[in-house]
Amino acid sequence: MIEYIKGEIVELTPTRMIMECSGIGYELNISLNTYSAYSGKPSGKIYVYEIIREDAHLLFGFAAKIERELFLLLTSVSGVGPNTARMILSSLPPTELIQVISAKNEAALTAVKGIGAKTAQRILVDLKNKVKPEDGLTAAATPSAGNAAVAEEAVAALVMLGFQKAASQKAVNTILKGSPLLAVEQVIKTALRML
The missing domain is CATH 1.10.8.10 (Ubiquitin-associated (UBA) domain)
Known part of the structure; x- marks a missing residue:
């Protein structure tokens, strides 16, 4: 398994990043939080989770280990796939997501596209004892020109x-x-x- 990739950021959009390392360009699916962390940077280190399916090999990239851990916890919940987990992490920063789960805030989860009441309840029940409130990642957003x-x-x-x-x-x-x-x-x- 790939732990992380360190290299030059060749392309960066709010949902995907291409990072070049030793002449190989890796395409990574990312959340908005990761996009914010790398926006405007020429290079960096990104934590990776690889999903191998019959029809595709997908890499998901994360600015911090805490975000990757939350991604893995979310995808362990029945009915939550990688793209849904990425959508949740794009809507709620890791520290806020931890607070939402700890406080059993179903409304905050159902506000995310694709998350219904049943899925939100499953997430809260399955993860209530697996996450604890703590100070984690906070990415400051810089205003864009144009x-x-x-x-x-x-x-x-x-x-x-x-x-x-x-x-x-x-x-x-x-x-x-x-x-x-x-x-x-x-x-x-x-x-x-x-x-």
Whole structure:
């Protein structure tokens, strides 16, 4: 298993990263929290979890070990796959997710796209004794220049996460009208709660 990859960040979008290490480019599926942590950086070290299926070999990348641990815990819950776990980690930063699980806050989980009441209850029941509140990862978001570029990147990320393009554009435009200086990851997080 791959523990981590350290190298040059060749491409970075809110849902995927390509990191080059020793002449090999690794495609990693990432959450918005990881995107925030690496935004604007030319290189870095990313923790990896590999999923091998019959039809694909997928790499998921995480800025911190705590995020990877939460991903593994989430995917251990019946009905929560890797993309759903990534959606949860994109909507709730690791420290906030730990608080949500500890406080048994079902409403915060059902606010995430694709998480219904039954899945939220399963997550809370299965993970209540496995996570404890602690100070973990907090990634500060930096404002992006150029409203149009932010809107375009946010819509592209939402479409890749499975939302309709028209609904994504409407949500992003509404968010940017109210707060034009938001960074792309903040726009996407807000849109995830609206859609």
